[in-house]
Amino acid sequence: MPKVKSGLTGAHFMNGDVACAEGAIAVGCRFFAGYPITPATEIAEHLSQRMPEFGGIYVQMEDEIASMAAVIGASYSGLKAMTATSGPGFSLMQENIGLAVMTEAPCVIVDVMRGGPSTGQPTLPGQQDVMQAKWGSHGDYGIIALTPSSVQEMFDLTVEAFNLSETYRVPTLLMGDEIVGHMWEKVIIPSPDKIKIVNRKKPNVPPEKYMPFKPDDDLVPPMACFGEGYHFHATGLTHNEHGYPRTSSSEVQSKLVNRLCDKIQKNADKIVRVEEVMLEDADVVVVAYGIVARAALSAIKKAREKGIKAGLLRLITLWPFPEERVVKAAKRAKAIVVPEMNCGQMVREVERAAKETPVVFLSKLGEEPHTPLEILEAIRRKR
Amino acid sequence: MVQQTVPVVVHPFSKYLRADMMPHIWCQGCGNGVLLNCFVHALDELQTDLDKLVVVSGIGCIGRTAGYMNADSFHTTHGRALAFSTGVKLANPELEVVVISGDGDLFAIGGNHFIHAARRNIGIKVLCANNLNYGMTGGQQGPTTPLESITTTSPYGNIEHPFNLVHLAAASGATYVARWTSLHVRRLTQSIKKMLQKKGFCFVEMLSPCPEIYGRYNKMRSGLEMMSWFKRASVVENFSDPSKADIAQDKIVVGEFVDIEKLSYEKMLHEKISKINEKAIEGVS
Numbered sequence: 108m109p110k111v112k113s114g115l116t117g118a119h120f121m122n123g124d125v126a127c128a129e130g131a132i133a134v135g136c137r138f139f140a141g142y143p144i145t146p147a148t149e150i151a152e153h154l155s156q157r158m159p160e161f162g163g164i165y166v167q168m169e170d171e172i173a174s175m176a177a178v179i180g181a182s183y184s185g186l187k188a189m190t191a192t193s194g195p196g197f198s199l200m201q202e203n204i205g206l207a208v209m210t211e212a213p214c215v216i217v218d219v220m221r222g223g224p225s226t227g228q229p230t231l232p233g234q235q236d237v238m239q240a241k242w243g244s245h246g247d248y249g250i251i252a253l254t255p256s257s258v259q260e261m262f263d264l265t266v267e268a269f270n271l272s273e274t275y276r277v278p279t280l281l282m283g284d285e286i287v288g289h290m291w292e293k294v295i296i297p298s299p300d301k302i303k304i305v306n307r308k309k310p311n312v313p314p315e316k317y318m319p320f321k322p323d324d325d326l327v328p329p330m331a332c333f334g335e336g337y338h339f340h341a342t343g344l345t346h347n348e349h350g351y352p353r354t355s356s357s358e359v360q361s362k363l364v365n366r367l368c369d370k371i372q373k374n375a376d377k378i379v380r381v382e383e384v385m386l387e388d389a390d391v392v393v394v395a396y397g398i399v400a401r402a403a404l405s406a407i408k409k410a411r412e413k414g415i416k417a418g419l420l421r422l423i424t425l426w427p428f429p430e431e432r433v434v435k436a437a438k439r440a441k442a443i444v445v446p447e448m449n450c451g452q453m454v455r456e457v458e459r460a461a462k463e464t465p466v467v468f469l470s471k472l473g474e475e476p477h478t479p480l481e482i483l484e485a486i487r488r489k490r
Numbered sequence: 491m492v493q494q495t496v497p498v499v500v501h502p503f504s505k506y507l508r509a510d511m512m513p514h515i516w517c518q519g520c521g522n523g524v525l526l527n528c529f530v531h532a533l534d535e536l537q538t539d540l541d542k543l544v545v546v547s548g549i550g551c552i553g554r555t556a557g558y559m560n561a562d563s564f565h566t567t568h569g570r571a572l573a574f575s576t577g578v579k580l581a582n583p584e585l586e587v588v589v590i591s592g593d594g595d596l597f598a599i600g601g602n603h604f605i606h607a608a609r610r611n612i613g614i615k616v617l618c619a620n621n622l623n624y625g626m627t628g629g630q631q632g633p634t635t636p637l638e639s640i641t642t643t644s645p646y647g648n649i650e651h652p653f654n655l656v657h658l659a660a661a662s663g664a665t666y667v668a669r670w671t672s673l674h675v676r677r678l679t680q681s682i683k684k685m686l687q688k689k690g691f692c693f694v695e696m697l698s699p700c701p702e703i704y705g706r707y708n709k710m711r712s713g714l715e716m717m718s719w720f721k722r723a724s725v726v727e728n729f730s731d732p733s734k735a736d737i738a739q740d741k742i743v744v745g746e747f748v749d750i751e752k753l754s755y756e757k758m759l760h761e762k763i764s765k766i767n768e769k770a771i772e773g774v775s
Contacts, residue, residue, distance in 0.1 A: 109767045138581055159763045160770035164580050166759075169606040173573035176566065176603075180546075180577025183564065184585065188577065206567050333562040333578060334585050336541040340508070340557050342565035351511060352557065352565075 109162015116298045123261035123287040124149035124191075126294050127217055128157060130265030131189055133302050136215070137163035138188035140177035142170055142196060145229040146285040147219035150191035171196035175203035175216070182212040183341070185332035187269055191217035193285075194227060197236055197243070204278050205244030208367060210341045211276035211320070211328065213307055215268045218280060219288040220397075222473065231474055232285035234397055234448040240280050241426045247364055249371025251378060252280040252426040254396040258292035264423070270305040271378060275370055276327050282425060284448070286398040286476065314338060320363075321348040326370035375427040382421040383432075385411065389418025391486045392440040394433060394457050396422040399446050399476045406482035415490045425453065433460035440464055442489035446477045465489070506530045506540070508560050515554055519705075519713020521672035521698030522552050525619050528675055528696075529555075529590070532682035543586045544578055546571045548595035551626045552619040552698075555590045569600030572607045575614045583613070583756040586686065593620040594632040597653055601633070608662035611690045613754040617682065618693065620655060621700035622737075629703035636737065640707040655695050657732040660748045665690035667732065667748035671697040671720040674744060681746065689754045697742065 114133045121129070128150050131139070139158060141151040155165040164181070168174040174190045181188040192200060197218045207214055222228030223235045236243075240252040251271050253264045264281055272279035308329040310317050319339040322328045328348075331337035344352040345360045353359040371378065382400075385407060386392065395403035400421040410417035420436045422429055433456075437443060443461050445454040446469040454468040469485050471477045507530070516522045533543070540561045547556040549568035556563035566574045571589045579587045589596075596604050596618050607614060623641050624630040630643040634655065638647040659667045666688050668681040678696055685692035699705065699716030710716045720742065727735070728745040735743035 109763065110771050112767065112771050138577065140577060159766035162763055162767045164759065164763065166576065166580055168573065168576070169602050172570065173576070173603055173606070176570040176573035177577030177580075180564075180574040180579075181581035182577075184578045184581030186581045188581070202567055203570060206570075210564070333544045334542055334582055338540065338560055338562055340563045340565070342557065343567055344565065349510075352554075 112161050113299060115296050117296060119294050119296060120291060121258065121294055122149060122289055122291045123255070123258040123283060124219065124289065125153045126258045126261040127191070127265045127281065127283070128153040129296065130262040131215070131269070132157055132161055132163070133296065133299070134187065134266040134269040134304055136187040136189050136269060137161065138178070138181035138186040139164070139190065140166045140168050140174040140181070140188070141190045141192065142168055142174050144193045144196045146221055146288045147191045147193045147217060149288070150217060150219070171199035172203060175200040175207070178214045179203060179207050179210065179212045182214045183333055187213070187273070189215040189217065191219065193219050193221045193229070194223045194233070194236055195225070197239065201239070201243040205246060205248070206343045207278040208244065208248040208250065209343050211330070212278070213272040213276050214278050215265070215272055216278055216280050217265070218282050220282060220284040228473065230285065232398060232448060232476065233472070234284060234399065234452070237282060237425055237449070238452045240282055247368055249277065249368045250280065250426055251275065251277055251371060251424070252282050253423060254282045254425050255287050256397055256400045256421065257287065258290060259294050261287055262294050262296065266302060270303060273305045273307045274327070275374065276307065276330060277371060282397070284398050310337065318348045319350045320346060322366060322370070326366055326373065371427050378424060378427055379429045379432070380423040381429050381432045382419070382423060384419040384421070386418035386420060386436055388416050389439065390416045390441045391444060391489050392418050392420055392436045393444045393446065393482060393486065394420045394422065394436070395446050396425060396453065399448060402477050402479045403446060403482050405479035406486060409479060409483050410486045415486060417486050422453070428456045430460050433457055437461040437464040442467060444469060444482065444485045444489060446471065446482050448472065448476055503530050503534065506533060506560055507558055511558050514558060516551060517702040519699055519701040519716070520551065521621070521696065522555065522619055524672040524675060525552065525590070525617060525696050525698065526555055526558065528679040529617060529682055531679045532686060536683055536686055538586060538686065542584060543588065546575045546578070546587065546589050548591040548600060549626070550592040550595050550624070551621070552590060552592045553595060569595050569598070570603065571595065572600060572603040572614065572616070576607060576612055579612055579614055580756055580759065583760060588615045588617065590617045593618060593622070593634040593655065594624045597655060597658070598633040605658070605662040608659060608664045608691045608693070610755040611663055611665065611752050613689050613756055614691060615685045616693045618655065618695045619698040620695050621698045621704060623700060623704040625700050625703045629707065641704070642707070652737070654733070654735060656735050656747050659693040660732040663691065664693045664748060665750050665752050666692035668746045669695040669697070669735065669744050671724055671742065671744060672699060673717055673720045673724065684749070689757070690752050697737065
């Protein structure tokens with residue numbers, strides 16, 4: 108058994124990828140499998156150095172498909188496990204993200220988004236994978252995705268991603284971008300006793316009574332791990348509560364898939380986090396996330412200086428989509444502005460929730476996110 | 491007529507299997523049951539602790555084996571059993587991790603994972619049922635299909651050169667490599683026993699008859715005809731050059747090909763981790 112070493116505490120100056128890696132260590136992640144890819148490589152590099160200090164494992168796999176598979180294996184062996192990648196690797200991981208969903212393996216996948224499609228712009232930021240986060244693997248399922256806006260949040264939300272993943276037994280995605288990944292900022296790391304750590308529920312029945320996929324009232328089944336004597340079976344096939352394949356039963360398929368969706372959707376109130384800035388009286392609401400939300404914050408402040416009642420709804424949780432919060436903001440507002448570094452992804456969700464309130468989409472691709480002035484201009488046109 | 495009471499006898503190996511998963515899905519004449527039988531015999535002879543055994547498989551007919559074993563078991567996505575098992579074994583090196591899968595799963599879609607798992611020499615034991623085609627999907631050509639074989643996707647005869655699996659395993663760094671057919675049950679069981687006692691990456695191939703699918707297109711319509719081929723053509727050439735261990739109509743080279751010792755990846759990794767962990771803690775105090 109590895110000896111316990113305490114992690115970093117206090118104020119540090121670091122980049123977002125390193126902050127993410129330190130967040131993983133702080134929350135007790137002890138397994139990282141990955142494959143080098145810009146702009147997420149620094150997470151792997153940092154963990155290859157840091158993991159062994161904490162008795163944890165760093166393994167560099169042959170590709171991202173293998174990385175994701177190894178993460179699920181480690182999770183089923185009882186460790187908190189993660190991988191980190193960017194667009195092309197995220198695409199390769201999708202099939203096994205589906206396996207993690209189906210076998211309810213807690214794990215964290217970090218996607219430091221760059222410009223796509225394909226190899227795209229490896230060193231530049233993007234927000235083009237946010238729909239892939241929800242729909243990337245085949246079939247229907249619920250998933251959790253968080254978007255950090257700062258280096259501090261690369262730390263904080265990595266911790267939160269693990270906690271959510273362990274709570275709901277679902278792969279949880281941290282959707283960063285090249286800027287939050289590479290930018291250097293001050294990070295305050297709390298002392299270990301101030302960091303909330305959630306561990307998966309364990310079965311409290313003897314092995315012969317254990318049903319590995321029988322959920323509790325919260326729709327989440329307790330999880331036994333390999334080597335604990337439960338002799339359970341898990342499969343990517345449609346399975347009953349025993350974990351046994353039932354590939355011809357409509358009833359089993361319907362019950363399982365609906366639960367995989369519902370355990371996230373019905374717990375959305377507990378999962379969803381947003382930041383609301385000056386929304387109370389806002390005529391124009393900017394809905395933004397990730398690095399773009401920082402320009403949006405600056406834009407609404409400038410708008411207020413000019414006497415325009417603007418507010419910001421920053422989505423920290425992208426999935427499950429914070430629908431009720433958008434509905435609430437849309438009811439009061441005359442218009443909504445959605446700046447994104449893609450050709451229009453989350454804006455579709457916002458439009459759906461906003462109903463009659465007009466929604467303006469601001470696209471930006473390439474080198475830098477929207478400037479505050481660009482967002483301000485859109486606010487002014489809509490006041 | 492005298493009524494006889496038949497005493498109920500529990501099969502001595504029933505503790506190894508999940509009776510509630512039966513009947514199995516395999517066809518008459520299939521060799522997968524032989525592989526499972528030999529594996530269970532090997533476990534029994536070694537008195538393997540079932541609580542510490544993890545059986546992992548990929549997709550395909552033999553992929554269902556994981557579900558039939560009364561141990562912790564996991565049925566992964568197609569081709570990913572070895573990558574998944576790498577995570578399992580590293581996270582808990584105390585576990586005996588056995589991958590039981592097919593030639594298509596391990597060497598076509600999963601080929602990259604196979605060579606890298608062997609290269610790392612991670613202590614995973616691989617049992618491959620090679621049925622020379624994709625059985626579950628209806629008999630398509632695969633990475634081991636012999637030249638000129640007829641399959642549902644090579645109706646004019648296969649023109650792709652097949653992999654020689656024992657040569658590939660040996661070249662990739664496996665510490666134990668053997669090939670038998672489903673006819674060689676004793677030697678196969680011995681090989682499985684041997685690999686379960688080794689520390690590094692091990693590979694045992696079993697040539698498995700697939701009369702319903704492969705055989706039907708290649709003039710061997712019954713399990714017996716396929717077994718006759720194995721009997722007629724098999725030549726035991728222990729520790730011969732694996733590069734010359736062909737599978738052909740007139741000659742199937744079987745035997746043990748590699749049996750070497752090499753530090754396993756998980757041992758090297760965990761020793762390094764312990765040292766660094768120790769040092770990191772000293773550094774703090």
